Every structure is written in structure tokens, then in C-alpha cells.
Amino acid sequence: MTIEQVAISESRGPLLDPSEGLRVYADDRAHLFHSWAAQGAVSPIPVAGAQGRHFWDYDGKRYLDFSSQFINTNIGHGHPKVVAAIKEQADRICMIASTFANDKRGEAARLIAGLAPGDLNRVLFTNGGAEANEHAVRMARVHTGRTKVMAAYRSYHGGTSTAIGLTGDPRRWDNDAAGNSGSGVVHFFGPYLYRSHFHATTEAEESARALAHLEQTIIFEGPRTIAAIILESIVGTAGVLIPPPGYLAGVRALCDKYGIVYIADEVMSGFGRAGAWFAVDHWSVTPDLITFAKGVNSGYVPLGGVIISDEIHETFRDRVYQGGLTYSGHPLACAAAVATISAMQEEGMIDNAARLGEEVIGPRLREIAAAHPSVGEVRGTGVFWAIELVRDPETREMLVPYAGVGAQNAPVNEVVAACKQAGLWPVYNFNRIHVVPPCNTTDDEALHGLAILDEALKIADSYVTT
Structure with a gap:
């Protein structure tokens, strides 16, 4: 068994x-x-x-979890090493304020900083990803003395005030209408070759033109007014959009040129999801701040944080940082993080995620795409993939409309219902089905889930108009 x-x-x-x-x-x-x-x-x-x-x-009734819940149970459910670590910590200290030194808090910070690129050597712990982005923006504004923050359309950075203001998808709209979102946010278009805003036909064109658009926006907004650019290293909920070669390095160069803080939002893409500890590792880019949460301890106890460069840390050496949380670095959460990182290292989960993407999920999804006229594109890396569904493969009309409501979403809802009926729990957003299983998923489990999805996509095919 x-x-x-x-x-x-x-x-x-x-x-x-x-x-x-x-x-x-x-x-x-x-x-x-x-x-x-x-x-x-x-x-x-x-x-x-x-x-x-x-x-x-x-x-x-059992479900194969192709959602990793909220794309955060990166080591799957009930990992015995992490469960044991939480129990052991509960027996010693359940809670101690962040003003005290705590062994698991310090160890978690050391391990996380050791995984980060460059000189990102210190960690501020939060309860989750939205708070991490809130604090990263606050740090950047104090560090630069500037106010504006630039963020991409087709992005999600969290549901709190500043974070939802940064967000570039429809979840921001009601908050904008209610006057609740953060001020000083400027949105721009990031790269998305399949639906290029820049009339590009190659990855190189898309990267160059998206960077030119970003620099123009910086210039027209006034470089001396811009504190930070925040980007999901790989756009998550809004499409699993993999940046083309050279794009993130180009963003880094623009930030250096204009004295802007580069914040990499790795809340979803970090800790193995993209087949690397952090997605930026794929492009050898070092941001000034990295925000994280979700996979850091597989969501077993709420935890997030900001990994901080030495330069930004120096801003607060003699200046009080006006921010903090009651549960910053909660001992149970940090014990879970230490155990999760250790389990991922000992069991080779990062390598498994990368291999699954390259040898199993990617090739099988490309076969599925070739077999279904409703599949416009598949894209991804590691255990972080999206299937883009269309009504017309020639015009690329979306299977359901952007920000569709009610009956407009019926085609995708029917595909998802078929998956669930067959024992697969997927993630979906508008016209996309996301394939985001845990990093320690086996080949057989991945292939079983993809077979269910393959069958369910026949429903999407029935809506294709050409």
C-alpha cells in the first residue's frame, strides 16, 4: 500500500x-x-x-492534488519530517516574541539567506506573501526617499492594501473602486509573446521591446520619483508567463541605471516550484529584495518574508525600521521552514521538480497541445505550467473572456468539473488550466493526472469554432 x-x-x-x-x-x-x-x-x-x-x-473519494492547494504545498501533504519538527517545537516553545533570539528563527533565516543569490543576507519574517510585498515596498521607499512603485499588468502581489494596488489583474478593480488600494503605483506591460503587446514574433524581439516600453514608462513617470519595480520572476496566477532570455537582466540593468530598487516577488515561484530554489536563479539575476512565502515551509504554518540586500540593510543600521508583526518569525512556522528546506535538500526535490518539468510534464503537455485544437499554448518549467485554452487557434480568441463572469466561464468550468469527477484537482484562471503539483510528485502520478486532463480537454475542443 x-x-x-x-x-x-x-x-x-x-x-x-x-x-x-x-x-x-x-x-x-x-x-x-x-x-x-x-x-x-x-x-x-x-x-x-x-x-x-x-x-x-x-x-x-480521493483527489490527486494538481493545485498544491494554493500552489504552496510544495512538498505535498503531511510530510513526516515537517510534521515531527512542528510537534517537537510545540513541546519546547510554541511562541516567543520576535524581540528574542530563537534557535529555529535564526536557523531558518540563515538557511533562506544561504539559498538566495548575491548579498541578500538578512530576512524579515512576515505571516505571508502579501505582507512580505507590503514590507518590501516600504523598505524601498525609505531606502530611496521616493514614492512610486512600478508593477506589471497580469500580476498578483497579494490582497492587502498596497499589495492589491500593485496587482495587475481584475482582483484589484473593486478595491480601486472603493478607494482601498495603495497609492503611487504605475502599471506597465511585461513580456507575453503569445499575446504580445509589442507586435513581436520572437523571444528576442519580445524581450527588447518590453524593456524599451518599461524604460519609456520610467522616463515619462520621472526616474527620480520611482522607488521600486516589483515583478513576479515568473508570473503565477495570471498565466505562468516565463520571461524571455535577457528580460530580467534588462530590468536589473534599468534599476541600476536609474537608482531603482528591484523587488523579485518569489512568493509563488520560489522554493522549488520553478525547478530552482528561486526562479531568478534560471537567469542568474540578483534583485535587491526577494519576497517569499508559500513553499518556504509548504504552507504547514503561515510564514513569509523579505530577503534583504546588504545595501538596503545598511539604510536601517542606525535608522529605526518602522514596521513589524506580532507573529514575525513564529517558532512553529520557522521550525517547519527548517524541516522543509532540509527535506527538500535531502530528498532531491528541487532536482525532481526540474526533471519532471523537462522530461515528463513538458513533453506530455506538448503532446496534449498537438491533440487538442482548444489548446493554444503550453508553457512552464519545473512543476509550474499553464495550458492556454482558445476558441479559435488562428485568432487566439480566449476560450472564456478576460474577467468573464457567470455563464461566460462555462467552458472552463465544465473542463474543471470533469477533472474533479475523475479524481484530479486542478487550478484554473480565466482561460487557463495550471499544472502545479508538489515538487515530489512521482512520474506515474504526473502522467495519471495529465491523462485525466487530456480526456477532460475534449470538452474544451467542443467549443472551438474553426
């Missing part, structure tokens, strides 16, 4: 009692307010347990 099968077998009884599932569902619907959702449309599946790359409901 697999670990997952043993876990389900051992949990039979109360945990797999359908009546208990009904009680869990009733409590949820009576008392919980769900994020990013119209409350009347919420109908969650009550989850009884999870192990490895699977989770299951109270009826015992």
Missing part, C-alpha cells in the same frame, strides 16, 4: 463518516466568510484527510 492508502485505511471510522462531512459542511456554510468568492455561490468539499500528493473527502 502507498503512504496515502495507509493513511486513508487508518482514518476509516469517524474521519470517513459521511454524516460527519455533512456537519463540517453545515458549520462552514453557517459561519465562514470565504475569500475571493460570492458567498451564495460557495459550496466547499469537506476534506477529511491528506497525505503525499492526495487528499480525500468524508466519503473516501
